Amino acid sequence: MISGKFAITIHILTLLHKFPNDYLSSEFIAGSINLNPVLVRKEIANLKAHHVVESKEGKNGGTKLAVNAAELTLKQIFEMTFETIGLGFAKNQPNPDCPVGKNINQHLENLYSEMNQKVSLQLEGISLEDFSNQF
């Protein structure tokens, strides 16, 4: 299974970009994603930690973008929500007495690292503005 963090975060950011002058409430955003507002606030907390959005408490409060959407890339959003991409590892430590078991994770990491470079290159070329303007 793969968590919806990236998808949710980019959904939030797209909405914020569409309403650049408003503080959007987590309830409103949750209504578009069809998600519990608390989970929206959690993702917003992550975005705040990365200084991508700012929010205002209290009545008529909410969240708005704090950066230029043309300068925020999907790669940055990816890195805020995922560490890296990959095809996973076996859960348990493989047998260190086996030449294959001993080294497989290192070799997989190398493979995945190259995957990440390629994906990052793609995502670096797309800004939030680009993504949002598709709608």
Next chain:
Amino acid sequence: MISGKFAITIHILTLLHKFPNDYLSSEFIAGSINLNPVLVRKEIANLKAHHVVESKEGKNGGTKLAVNAAELTLKQIFEMTFETIGLGFAKNQPNPDCPVGKNINQHLENLYSEMNQKVSLQLEGISLEDFSNQF
């Protein structure tokens, strides 16, 4: 979370490649991966369905490669164990009355589809033999 299917499968195939003349038992393979033999047999069942390995029941039975390792690419293995790569979707159906909610999944799919092409290109260039010869 991400399942270990790909990692386990490539581990199995690497072992089979290292012992091209033997039928390896699921117990032996499980010992290298440090995994329950039943789970190994499940992945082998998948490989059998794709005609990549053959196995023999009964005493001294086990599994061996049924294809040329130089011609089996990591892309093929990837496709047997994952459908596609991507950064996920929100779990619930987004709001179809919202212009963003209505289209976000399609746009994400397009994005992921391009990611898959890039990753596939990479994995296509690596054979099981290449991977196994690193050890």
Next chain:
DNA sequence: TAAATTTGTAACATATTTTATTACAGTATG
């Protein structure tokens, strides 16, 4: 032919991760 070993598979159990819910303190608005 009998004993031993191995696959194949089902059924069930446990662990982990992801998502949802409830609750409420704190903050700003009007």
Next chain:
DNA sequence: CATACTGTAATAAAATATGTTACAAATTTA
């Protein structure tokens, strides 16, 4: 002061991944 938000903790529920047990069927070998 009433209202409507955020922020966050605590807990529950759902989904997925992994592990275990059990046993029939197949094959080898003694």
